[in-house]
Amino acid sequence: MKAWFKNIGPGPLVAAAFIGPxxxxxxxxxxxxxxxxxxxxxxxxxxxxxxxQEMSARLGVITQKGLSEVIRTEIKNPVLKTIVIVLMLSAIVVGNAAYEAGNISGGVLGLETLFGNPSVEIGVFDVNVFSLIIGLVAFLILTIGNYKTLERILVAMVMVMSVAFLVTAILTKPNLIEIFKGLFGFKMPKESVLTVVGLIGTTVVPYNLFLHAALVKEKWRAESDLKHARKDTIVAVVLGGVVSMCIIISASAIQTKTISNAADLALGLEPLFGSFSKYFMAIGLFSAGITSAITAPLAAAYVASGCLGWSTNLKSKTFKGVWLFVLVLGVVFSSLGIKSIELIKFAQVANGLLLPVVAVFLIWVMNKSELLGKYKNSLLQNIVGIVILLVAIFLGLKSVLKVFNVL
Structure with a gap:
């Protein structure tokens, strides 16, 4: 058990990043x-x-570079390089600022479920106190600037979040046969295409591909460590997937169709299963919000630093400047009453459009022998990666056609 904990790497941080509000x-x-x-x-x-994420982790361990850094150095055409860097910076940094507002608002929803809605008037604005508190907590954790400490804090919060959502799902007494049918039935009910795209878009997060490659080199430096990186990735992502499934299962137990957001889920479970569900859901929401509120600015800082050739040291002034910019924007947007659901939707659209682009660059980089040698993608890995890419493009196009009532 001690050896297992010793080899826990950035996997839980990746899980924490995609299980946000x-x-x-x-x-x-x-x-x-x-x-x-x-x-x-x-x-x-x-x-x-x-x-x-395995490709991203393999790239980080073998090259000891982040994905944005590799893309910047491997694209030789100056015009194409400029276009790609601008695209990545705008999508990741601006997109993460929008996500950050949603992340902080999600943590606030958890606290409000337990403590109400405290706010103070500053001029013409009605500022939510909880947004400021969560922003301050995220700031203090990021200011520590120590990867190992950051890793331990987030691993602990991911465990708390996982237990909270797992217990909530168990309280609903789910039908195991129906769960099995849902997992392997591959049905797409009418009007569900946007929800399917949303489920994929909130799990396969483009900025995680940058974050993972940047973080693995903080933990592992030898080729022999690749097995630890792979195990870390698989365990963490599967755990994150189970947590997400537990949320779907919990929500399935609610009879009313008036649920519109995560806060309603906590309130919706209370009449059915008592106050315990409310508390577990509140803890889960708070943990989901604050862990993502830490990882989103961190990812933006790694992307910006890699694109612009800055130092990726956590104590670097430019690195701190980027995550502080994203964090402050998130706090401002979330505390001024801007609807978090709309912000999250905007960020998901940006990520949905960005995912195929990032995946193309990742697969391209992973086939460069001069960069990865014998650790480049195998034929099977390329086939699976391309199939995933095509499915993402197909569903993305389908959802766009749906939005514009073409489909």
Missing amino acids: GTVTVCTLAGVGFGYALLWAMLFSVFATIVL
Whole structure:
């Protein structure tokens, strides 16, 4: 057990990043709207995440570089390089600022479920106190600037979050046969395409591919460590997938169809299963919000530093400047009453459009022999990666057509 804990790496941070309030909200809507029918979409998402994150981790361990750094050095055409860097910076940094507001708001929802809605008036603005508190906690944790300490804090919070959502799902006394049908039935009920895209979009997060490659080199430096990185990735992503499925299962137990967000899930479970569900859901929401509130600015800092050739040292002033910028924007947007659900949706659209682009660059980089040698992608890894890419593009196009009422 001691050896197992010693080899825990950035996997839990990746899991913490994708189980944010956006995932909680989308999984809630999936469960309330379609019961167990869309569990297969989460199963696919977990598989896709493992495949892509393994590539990212392998790149980080073998090259000792982050994905954005590799893309910057490997693209030789100056015009193409500029376009790609601008695209990555705008999508990841700006997109993460929007996500950050949603993450902080998600943590606030958890606290408000337990303590009400305290706010103070500052001029014409009505500022939420909990947003400021969560922003301050995230700031203090990031300011520590020590990877090992950051890792331990997030591992602990992921464990708390996992237990909270798991217990909530068990309290609903789910039908195991129906769960099995949902996992392997591959049904897409009418009007479910946007929800399916949402489930994939909140799990296969583009900025995680950058974050993972950057963090593994903080933990492992030798080729022999690749096995630890792979195990760490698989265990963490599967755990994250189970937590997401537990949220869908919990939401499936609610009879009313008026649930519109994660806060309603906590309140919706209370009449059915007593106050315990409310408390577990509140703890889960708070943990989901604050862990993602830490990882989103961190990912943005790694991407910006890699793109611009800055130091990726956690104590670097430029590195701190980027995550502080994203964190402050998130606190401002979330504390001024801007709807977190709309912010999360905006960020998911940005990520949905960015995922195929990032995946193409990742697969391209993973086939460069001069960079990875014998650790480049095998034929099977390329086939699986391309299939995942095509499915993401197909569902993305389908959802766009749906939005514009073409489909």
